Amino acid sequence: MNTASLVRVRLAPSPTGExxxxxIWVGLFNWLFARQHSGTFVxxxxxxxxxxxxxxxxxxxxxxxxxxxxxxxEGPRQGGPYGPYVQSQRLDLYQRYAAELLDRQKAxxxxxxxxxxxxxxxxxxxxxxxxxxxxxxxxxxxEAVARRRSRGESAVVRINLPTHGSIVHHDLIRQRVAxxxxxxxxxxxxxxxxxxxxHLAVVVDxxxxxxxHVIRAEEWLPSVPKHLWLYQALRxxxxxxxxxxxxxxxxxxxxxKRHGAMPALAWRDQGYRPEAMRxxxxxxxxxxxxxxxxxxxxxxxxxxxxxxxxxxxAIFDQRKLDWFNGWYLRHLSDxxxxxxxxxxxxxxxxxxxxxxxxxxxxLAKDRFxxxxxxxxxxxxxxxxxxxxxxKRFSVVTLVxxxxxxxxxxxxxxxxxxxxxxxxxxxxxxxxxxDMMTAIARVQRTNVEVLWPLRVALTLRAGSPDVFxxxxxxxxxxxxxxxxxxxxxxxxx
RNA sequence: GGCCCUAUCGUCUAGUCCGGUCUAGGACAUCGGCUUUUCAAGCCGGUAACCCGGGUUCGAAUCCCGGUGGGGCUACCA
Numbered sequence: 001m002n003t004a005s006l007v008r009v010r011l012a013p014s015p016t017g018e019x020x021x022x023x024i025w026v027g028l029f030n031w032l033f034a035r036q037h038s039g040t041f042v043x044x045x046x047x048x049x050x051x052x053x054x055x056x057x058x059x060x061x062x063x064x065x066x067x068x069x070x071x072x073x074e075g076p077r078q079g080g081p082y083g084p085y086v087q088s089q090r091l092d093l094y095q096r097y098a099a100e101l102l103d104r105q106k107a108x109x110x111x112x113x114x115x116x117x118x119x120x121x122x123x124x125x126x127x128x129x130x131x132x133x134x135x136x137x138x139x140x141x142x143e144a145v146a147r148r149r150s151r152g153e154s155a156v157v158r159i160n161l162p163t164h165g166s167i168v169h170h171d172l173i174r175q176r177v178a179x180x181x182x183x184x185x186x187x188x189x190x191x192x193x194x195x196x197x198x199h200l201a202v203v204v205d206x207x208x209x210x211x212x213h214v215i216r217a218e219e220w221l222p223s224v225p226k227h228l229w230l231y232q233a234l235r236x237x238x239x240x241x242x243x244x245x246x247x248x249x250x251x252x253x254x255x256x257k258r259h260g261a262m263p264a265l266a267w268r269d270q271g272y273r274p275e276a277m278r279x280x281x282x283x284x285x286x287x288x289x290x291x292x293x294x295x296x297x298x299x300x301x302x303x304x305x306x307x308x309x310x311x312x313x314a315i316f317d318q319r320k321l322d323w324f325n326g327w328y329l330r331h332l333s334d335x336x337x338x339x340x341x342x343x344x345x346x347x348x349x350x351x352x353x354x355x356x357x358x359x360x361x362x363l364a365k366d367r368f369x370x371x372x373x374x375x376x377x378x379x380x381x382x383x384x385x386x387x388x389x390x391k392r393f394s395v396v397t398l399v400x401x402x403x404x405x406x407x408x409x410x411x412x413x414x415x416x417x418x419x420x421x422x423x424x425x426x427x428x429x430x431x432x433x434d435m436m437t438a439i440a441r442v443q444r445t446n447v448e449v450l451w452p453l454r455v456a457l458t459l460r461a462g463s464p465d466v467f468x469x470x471x472x473x474x475x476x477x478x479x480x481x482x483x484x485x486x487x488x489x490x491x492x
Numbered sequence: 493g494g495c496c497c498u499a500u501c502g503u504c505u506a507g508u509c510c511g512g513u514c515u516a517g518g519a520c521a522u523c524g525g526c527u528u529u530u531c532a533a534g535c536c537g538g539u540a541a542c543c544c545g546g547g548u549u550c551g552a553a554u555c556c557c558g559g560u561g562g563g564g565c566u567a568c569c570a
């Protein structure tokens with residue numbers, strides 16, 4: 001085996017609250033890439049910003065990844081040979097490499113106050129100059145630095161970037177991107193609290209964890225030259241980089257809380273299936289060779305190519321997501337649907353026998369958009385649910401187009417009597433055959449009878465095949481419902 | 493303001509590297525039809541796009557230049 005080609009990728013979220021759907025999207029691309037190269041998918045928690053930490057976030061991140069089917073191979077929970085996988089537990093590492101950079105004059109201490117920095121920025125902006133630190137503290141002698149540090153003066157460590165020349169980056173998705181050093185800023189790499197900033201931590205960890213491909217969001221592209229320079233300064237070989245585009249909301253802005261239910265787990269709670277989410281997500285920015293868009297995870301793994309990822313940002317279209325969700329729901333077995341629906345189902349009254357519920361679910365399956373539709377779709381089949389809906393029912397719905405209130409009442413009265421007298425076993429096929437014959441015999445039209453019957457039994461314009469419903473409800477419940485409807489009709 | 497990315501139907505995209513087969517293909521959405529118990533599902537069909545301006549060329553969605561639009565970064569946040 002060629003060890004040089006070992007693929008190791010990582011997802012490195014910061015635990016600052018709910019996991020964003022964009023993080024999952026980037027995670028999916030990483031995961032797909034790892035799977036297709038028999039590589040390793042690493043989760044690393046980037047918790048170097050102490051101010052933004054949210055308790056319990058790392059657990060939520062893992063929970064979300066698990067639900068989306070993107071469980072990492074290495075990470076805080078599963079461990080691994082490159083741990084710890086939480087940056088706050090790796091502080092000594094960052095400090096050691098910061099010291100090395102300091103020694104070799106690739107970095108320097110900076111004592112400038114926030115006020116001075118702010119003034120500098122404003123002046124530069126007013127003069128239409130690139131905003132960057134002016135290397136003021138590089139003029140300090142090592143004695144002066146030592147003295148001020150021993151006095152306990154607050155200091156940060158900055159990288160000491162060259163002032164001339166440029167650096168070229170070859171991105172797997174964007175080809176060649178060049179940056180000029182005279183536009184770049186001597187960023188802080190070690191904060192005054194001893195914690196590293198992203199720039200240092202990400203380079204140190206990606207190197208130490210033997211990451212081969214950094215697949216991350218486009219927002220990091222501007223910091224690539226600094227990272228590349230750090231690899232050079234530390235005499236390390238950089239990994240390959242791929243910057244995937246951003247996902248935008250319908251207002252073309254970076255997806256955020258304002259765009260509705262963006263926390264990754266909110267989709268689970270709103271009745272979406274993970275396979276639908278994956279299928280929808282993978283098609284944003286990437287497309288398989290053929291025209292078929294419904295893809296199993298295996299097919300995604302087989303066909304996915306990082307180089308084919310579209311470099312332009314994409315807008316999140318929930319209607320397409322809903323279609324995928326409906327598709328996957330329709331293709332579940334009745335039993336799988338029954339299982340999936342449990343957390344969302346508040347039955348009116350007690351549960352019915354499993355076999356009965358399975359049948360009812362099977363009838364309603366085509367209409368599911370989300371699992372949360374279960375109450376709306378299923379509860380009319382329960383007596384208590386029908387009774388409840390009847391309070392809000394308007395009898396005009398019973399009347400077919402081109403018919404009248406009176407004729408509808410007549411048709412219903414007739415069919416109620418026919419059903420009441422019908423003694424044969426209530427099978428779907430027998431019911432259909434016999435009733436159709438009877439309708440023809442009394443010279444009524446199918447629509448005239450079947451439409452009001454179906455509406456009466458379900459109190460909805462949209463519902464499954466009426467004979468299946470009849471068979472499901474049974475003789476007694478059917479007649480009970482029709483009697484109530486008839487009473488209502490007579491009053492109106 | 494500076495730097496960077498980006499630009500095909502309303503949306504996600506194929507095609508762009510290697511110009512002609514593109515009167516631009518698919519999916520979602522939308523509209524119409526079929527089927528049927530006027531819904532859903534399914535099947536069939538329609539409307540709908542190469543950001544603009546120059547150039548190169550017999551020929552450009554595809555190559556070059558310039559605009560414009562959109563986005564990101566510009567923190568002791570990631």
